[in-house]
Amino acid sequence: MSPFIIPLFIPHQGCPHTCSFCNQRTLTGITCPMSVAEGERIIDEQLSWKRKTVEQAVEIAFYGGSFTGLPGEQQEKFLALAARYVTTGKVQGVRLSTRPDYLNDAVIERLRRYGVNTVEIGVQSLDATVLQLAQRGHAAEAAQEARLRLRASSIRCGFQLLLGLPGEDWKSWLKTVQETCRIRPDFIRIYPTIVLAGTELEKLYSKGEYRPLLLHEAVERAAYAKAIFQREGIPVIRxxxxxxxxxxQVGRIVAGPFHAAFGEMVESHLFQQVLSDLCGQxxxxxxxxxxxxxxxxxxxVSQIRGNKNNNIQCLQKRYNIGKIIMYETKTPKGQLLAKIDDWRYVINKKNIK
Incomplete structure (x- = not known):
């Protein structure tokens, strides 16, 4: 069971960089710095909320900025706050997000000392050209170095990948996916690049120097990556x-493949692929x-059918299928019991080639 997360957002605090795609104030809706007192209020409030079960673990998460870029004294205050709840048993873990180049040995030792068990790294890309165009300010090797340091301290490490950045094509996205598999983080989040108001990316877009991915292009790249990560046994948690x-809010998103059901569309695309492979063979x-x-x-059922029954209609048209019948069974999620005329198959969207 996934943990119950209590998020504390610290927008742009601890991060002197302004990457071309970033506007944390838009993403989080928070503009004022987070105080320790406010953090304590939020934790106490959310600890009173109903959870799935009494056994569900609770984690405090510091999101919205590069936490380990904060002044050491400020980090200590927030970490001490979280550690107090861990010590009393009200909370079972602490996680935070940061940049790969803000995780040296001294920083990681501080995190370990205060009981941080998970660090999510904003890797975005592992292609040097893409990182440079995004104004990240670090090399691709920084992600692997951070991963190795965290592993040595027994701290779980997640990668956040951003597809569709300036300079990225299928070849560079493939490189990022392959390098991520080689480095092997404990889990991954995948986000599409969208053009937010007030960013450098908006300026490039308005000058015609950047074209965001179309929605179907972003879905295809995300689905490809998830299929590879699944095959390698690396969980994609979002x-x-x-x-x-x-x-x-009007004007916040200028352009790009934002969709409230983006994750659902990716899962539907994976079903489409595995069914198309089966029917084709x-x-x-x-x-x-x-x-x-x-x-x-x-x-x-909704992922198999696709938006407006698109998956089923495409299968019928492409392979001239006379009739498609769907029925519920006790098969595990993601697995299908398929029968084509007199032939029976067991297929799973996790096993796409």
Whole structure:
């Protein structure tokens, strides 16, 4: 079971860089610095909220900026606050987000001393040209070095990847995915690049020097990456930006592949791919498909069908399938019991080639 996260947002604090794509105030809706007292109030309030079960673990998370770029004294105050709740048993873990170049040995020792168990690194890309164009201010090797230091301290490490940055094409995205697999973080989040108001990226877009990915292009790249990470046994815990009232305010998003159901669209694309592979192989071996029956988990039905039944319609049209029948069964999520005429198959969207 995933933990119950209590987020404390620290927008742009601890981060002197202004990367071309970044506007944390828009993403979080928070403009005032977070105080320790305010952090304590939020923690106490959310500890009173109902959770899935009494056994569900609780974690305090410092998000919104590069936490380890804060002055050491300020880090100590926030970490001491979180550690107090861990010591009393009210909270079971502490996590934070930061940049890969802000994780030297001394910083990691401080985190370990205060019981931080998870660090999420804003890696964005592992292609040198893309990082330079995004004005990240560090080399691709910084991510691997940070991962190795965290592993040595037994701190879990997550990578946050940003697809569709300036200078990225399929080749550079493939490089990022392959390098991520080689480095092997404990988990991954994948976000599409969107053009936010007030960023350097908005200036490039307005001058015609940057073209954001179309929605279907972003979905394809995210689906490709998730399929590879699944095959390598690296969990992808989130795909797509968290929808919020701040993002939906008029003028906040200038351009780009933002969709509230982006993650759902990626999962649907994976189902489309695995079903297309199956039907294509069957057609090549046995010819015309008269009837396709699909037994599925109840919660998978919308992803299998696709937006406005698009997956089913595309399958029927592409392979000239006479009839498609769907029915619920007790198969695990992501797995399908497929019957094509007299042939039976068990397929899983996690096993896409």
């Amino acid at each position: 795909i797509g930006l968290q929808d919020s009232s701040e993002l939906r 069957h057609e090549r071996q046995f010819g015309l498909i008269r009837c396709l029956e699909l037994g599925h988990h109840a919660k998978d």
